[in-house]
Amino acid sequence: MHTEVDHTYTVAVAGATGYAGGEALRILAMHPNFTVTCVTGHSSVGDTLGKWAPHIPSLAGLVIEDTTAEVLSGHDVVILALPHGASGALAAELHDVQVVVDLGADHRLESQEDWDAYYGGQYFSHWTYGMPELMTGVSGHDFQRSELAGATRIAGPGCNVTATTLAMQPALAAGLVTHDVVANLVVGYSGAGKKLGRVNLLASEALGSAVAYGVGGTHRHIPEIKQNFAHACGLSGGTGADSFSLGFTPVLAPMARGIMATVSAPLTDAGRELGEESIRALYERVYADQMFMQVLPAGQLPATGNVLGSNAAHIQVAVDERAGLLYAFSAIDNLNRGTAGQAIQSLNIALGLPEDAGLTVIGVAP
Ligand SMILES: NC(=O)C1=CN([C@@H]2O[C@H](COP(=O)(O)OP(=O)(O)OC[C@H]3O[C@@H](n4cnc5c(N)ncnc54)[C@H](OP(=O)(O)O)[C@@H]3O)[C@@H](O)[C@H]2O)C=CC1
Numbered sequence: 001m002h003t004e005v006d007h008t009y010t011v012a013v014a015g016a017t018g019y020a021g022g023e024a025l026r027i028l029a030m031h032p033n034f035t036v037t038c039v040t041g042h043s044s045v046g047d048t049l050g051k052w053a054p055h056i057p058s059l060a061g062l063v064i065e066d067t068t069a070e071v072l073s074g075h076d077v078v079i080l081a082l083p084h085g086a087s088g089a090l091a092a093e094l095h096d097v098q099v100v101v102d103l104g105a106d107h108r109l110e111s112q113e114d115w116d117a118y119y120g121g122q123y124f125s126h127w128t129y130g131m132p133e134l135m136t137g138v139s140g141h142d143f144q145r146s147e148l149a150g151a152t153r154i155a156g157p158g159c160n161v162t163a164t165t166l167a168m169q170p171a172l173a174a175g176l177v178t179h180d181v182v183a184n185l186v187v188g189y190s191g192a193g194k195k196l197g198r199v200n201l202l203a204s205e206a207l208g209s210a211v212a213y214g215v216g217g218t219h220r221h222i223p224e225i226k227q228n229f230a231h232a233c234g235l236s237g238g239t240g241a242d243s244f245s246l247g248f249t250p251v252l253a254p255m256a257r258g259i260m261a262t263v264s265a266p267l268t269d270a271g272r273e274l275g276e277e278s279i280r281a282l283y284e285r286v287y288a289d290q291m292f293m294q295v296l297p298a299g300q301l302p303a304t305g306n307v308l309g310s311n312a313a314h315i316q317v318a319v320d321e322r323a324g325l326l327y328a329f330s331a332i333d334n335l336n337r338g339t340a341g342q343a344i345q346s347l348n349i350a351l352g353l354p355e356d357a358g359l360t361v362i363g364v365a366p
């Protein structure tokens, strides 16, 4: 495996015309170590990429090819940004590809039971999970980053999963809250992809309105978040995840990108004793060496507008003493930090490149 920082890798992006694939291409086009040599699609095969991604002029001349193993083979890296269920079988045929990153859910879950319950269809084995800042130990601050070094098959997390996990994992790992977590998320429409499917993308209906979806414990990100919480607490991703209860309600808001997560859980005696200031200090210590994690100063709350276009996650905590609750807030860009940015961060680690190559913590606010 090449690990030289001046090496250039060829990259094929499948699902290049979609929102997640498009964001991956935007980052790759600015990355010093990657050259996009192939883009594939489905209904857009034969078009030039410029028709679908005019915001990336340097790649506009690439012709969109069919999404097959033959087309994707022979490139150093393949990024799969396909609908759920479309990448598992395809990925299994990519024998000669050095690193494959799947942005979909096909390789995220460790439990087949969870896959059957929330997704259905064929279950594929789970891959190295592509969230470098996922905590993986009980007392020490071990992170998933070490698992990603040298990884050849990487499962990109869900975007809501990323926001929820990064917000609450330090408190859970330190035993400051119970395992009864409630997450309410305000999310932008691009999370649903560009197809006119589950959500109505008509501006006349989306603008000026907020609407919940995936309510009542049905959202497919629930098992993935519980799997992450389990790892953060040093438990197994399978049975350990069952010790958590997670209320999860996403609400679509009229914005293109962004997730603002409000995650709460009852304080334990240890959490009550510590109090808000010391809990914030603990969060700062946990994330101190994590270049994309920013625990905001007291009094400053995360806002999606500050992280758009960046791989940053902004975090804040608040204690409601009367209610006995810890609130943890996070803001991310779902397309960047929530999928493509985090995927390229993981890819950088896997290939021994600087972790932040091609990535930024600087948002495009306002
Ligand atoms: N949007 C987000 O914020 C996030 C998305 N993801 C994941 O990334 C993946 C892509 O999502 P997203 O970009 O939002 O979706 P989009 O609907 O925007 O894009 C889907 C892409 O897949 C192609 N495609 C559609 N059907 C097929 C098929 N049957 N076989 C091969 N290619 C197909 C489309 O090609 P064409 O246009 O040519 O038809 C398009 O390029 C999903 O698994 C999603 O869950 C993960 C985290 C966040």
Ligand SMILES: CC(=O)N[C@@H](CCC(=O)OP(=O)(O)O)C(=O)O
Pocket: 103, 104, 105, 157, 158, 159, 160, 161, 187, 188, 189, 190, 191, 192, 193, 199, 214, 221, 250, 252
């Ligand atoms: C607005 C919207 O619909 N968002 C998607 C999140 C997309 C995402 O995280 O990706 P995966 O689908 O790959 O898990 C949702 O909540 O299901």
